[in-house]
Amino acid sequence: MRAEIHHHNYCYHVLDAPEISDADYDALFDELQALEQAHPDLITPDSPTQRVGAAPLDGFAQVRHEVPMLSLEKATLVEELEDWDRRNRKLLDQEAALAYSCEPKIDGVAVSLLYESGRLVRAATRGDGTTGEDITANVRTISALPLKLRGNPPPMIEVRGEIYMPIAAFNAFNEAAAANGERTLVNPRNGASGSLRQLDPKVTAARPLNFFCYGIGQIGGEAMPSTQSEQVMHLRELGLRTNPNFRACKDIAACAEYVDWLQTRRDALDYEIDGVVIKVDDVEAQQRLGTLTRRPRWAIAFKYPAQEATTRLLDVEFQVGRTGAITPVARLEPVFVGGVTVSNATLHNMDEIRRLDLRIGDSVLIHRAGDVIPKVMQVVPGKRPRNARAVELPASCPVCGADVIQPEGEVVARCSGGISCPAQRVQALLHFGSRLALDIQGLGERIVQQLVDQELVQTVADL
Numbered sequence: 349m350r351a352e353i354h355h356h357n358y359c360y361h362v363l364d365a366p367e368i369s370d371a372d373y374d375a376l377f378d379e380l381q382a383l384e385q386a387h388p389d390l391i392t393p394d395s396p397t398q399r400v401g402a403a404p405l406d407g408f409a410q411v412r413h414e415v416p417m418l419s420l421e422k423a424t425l426v427e428e429l430e431d432w433d434r435r436n437r438k439l440l441d442q443e444a445a446l447a448y449s450c451e452p453k454i455d456g457v458a459v460s461l462l463y464e465s466g467r468l469v470r471a472a473t474r475g476d477g478t479t480g481e482d483i484t485a486n487v488r489t490i491s492a493l494p495l496k497l498r499g500n501p502p503p504m505i506e507v508r509g510e511i512y513m514p515i516a517a518f519n520a521f522n523e524a525a526a527a528n529g530e531r532t533l534v535n536p537r538n539g540a541s542g543s544l545r546q547l548d549p550k551v552t553a554a555r556p557l558n559f560f561c562y563g564i565g566q567i568g569g570e571a572m573p574s575t576q577s578e579q580v581m582h583l584r585e586l587g588l589r590t591n592p593n594f595r596a597c598k599d600i601a602a603c604a605e606y607v608d609w610l611q612t613r614r615d616a617l618d619y620e621i622d623g624v625v626i627k628v629d630d631v632e633a634q635q636r637l638g639t640l641t642r643r644p645r646w647a648i649a650f651k652y653p654a655q656e657a658t659t660r661l662l663d664v665e666f667q668v669g670r671t672g673a674i675t676p677v678a679r680l681e682p683v684f685v686g687g688v689t690v691s692n693a694t695l696h697n698m699d700e701i702r703r704l705d706l707r708i709g710d711s712v713l714i715h716r717a718g719d720v721i722p723k724v725m726q727v728v729p730g731k732r733p734r735n736a737r738a739v740e741l742p743a744s745c746p747v748c749g750a751d752v753i754q755p756e757g758e759v760v761a762r763c764s765g766g767i768s769c770p771a772q773r774v775q776a777l778l779h780f781g782s783r784l785a786l787d788i789q790g791l792g793e794r795i796v797q798q799l800v801d802q803e804l805v806q807t808v809a810d811l
């Protein structure tokens with residue numbers, strides 16, 4: 349039964365092709381748990397039921413990395429990639445094109461996983477690259493990560509990869525936390541690192557974490573695969589989750605194409621990336637190129653524009669929607685984020701402002717992904733100016749002056765002016781004329797605004 353459950357884990361997490369339904373999987377799992385309870389002597393440490401260990405820890409032990417966990421040189425321009433490629437070929441004394449591998453640079457937590465005789469025996473953080481922390485008990489709770497490797501694992505293999513929090517799971521976690529009045533996570537990366545730094549593995553087990561591996565640190569009893577592409581293939585054969593967007597590229601031009609392609613896919617991915625990692629594919633060439641103090645010469649990170657930035661909250665204004673809903677909007681000191689300059693962000697409602705404990709004048713962390721409206725994530729702690737001002741819900745509508753009402757128990761405050769409020773009137777007329785309603789062609793925002801400004805139209809009947 350253990351083998352059967354391992355197989356279904358592999359189909360689900362690695363192949364992304366489950367063979368049985370979730371309910372059938374749960375039934376199998378429950379059956380194994382019942383058998384183990386009846387026969388505790390049959391429990392093995394790699395049993396799928398043994399992910400959460402018994403007691404919380406007092407602290408994390410230190411782990412020395414025999415092979416250091418390096419960081420990467422960065423590039424933001426294609427020309428820098430071309431320079432890097434020229435330098436590589438010069439150092440290798442090679443005229444012909446050099447083959448590379450490209451893969452998403454996952455924005456998570458770097459880990460080293462040690463498997464001995466196919467069993468996960470130790471997981472460690474990167475730390476300063478030489479010494480990290482032993483997070484084995486927490487890492488064991490991540491269901492996408494095998495406790496036991498498949499096929500013919502070597503006697504020893506140290507796997508390198510990234511633990512991350514999927515974006516959908518991060519959003520769901522935060523919605524539930526906010527609804528329960530609990531603390532929310534700032535972003536998926538902090539979510540992943542905070543989850544791994546828990547002393548009680550039960551807390552980690554309740555966090556939605558996932559994992560991609562991207563390389564081999566060391567291997568014992570078997571030769572290191574001779575290219576990066578083969579390393580990744582080998583890891584996948586061993587039942588480890590590798591990134592489906594991995595590509596072998598025949599030259600640096602193909603890498604540049606990949607960089608552009610992945611950027612168009614960035615917002616469709618269920619994990620945050622901050623760029624592309626490009627590696628010389630041939631391991632022997634990697635060794636000849638060698639490593640500077642902390643960075644290998646044979647790899648580079650192409651970085652995309654950051655989707656997060658900090659700026660100052662200049663003011664909060666209130667917009668009136670079609671149904672009178674009053675929405676606070678943050679006016680920001682303009683800041684470059686996600687590839688554009690942003691000066692407004694949504695704040696949803698007053699509850700959100702209270703949750704963030706937002707004051708005018710605060711430094712704020714904002715996030716902008718793709719075409720989505722930028723969002724204020726958090727107030728930067730310790731940077732509140734002394735004259736910071738509280739945000740107050742206006743007593744009267746900023747457009748028509750009617751009373752603002754907020755019925756008991758409702759989150760949304762509304763202008764009580766109804767269609768006599770020009771802001772509501774504009775939105776109501778637009779809605780009335782929209783494609784799925786009366787579909788009045790040419791009745792766009794500008795014309796409606798003019799009709800309302802000049803008081804030519806009071807109600808839809810006037811159209």
Ligand code: IVH
Pocket residue numbers: 418419420451452453454455456457458459474509510562563625644647649
């Ligand atoms: S390769 C020498 N591949 O980026 C090779 N790193 O600056 C070093 N990272 O924190 C790592 N995704 O954990 C590599 N596909 C990927 C990666 C990746 C994310 C992280 C890595 C480390 C940092 C390196």
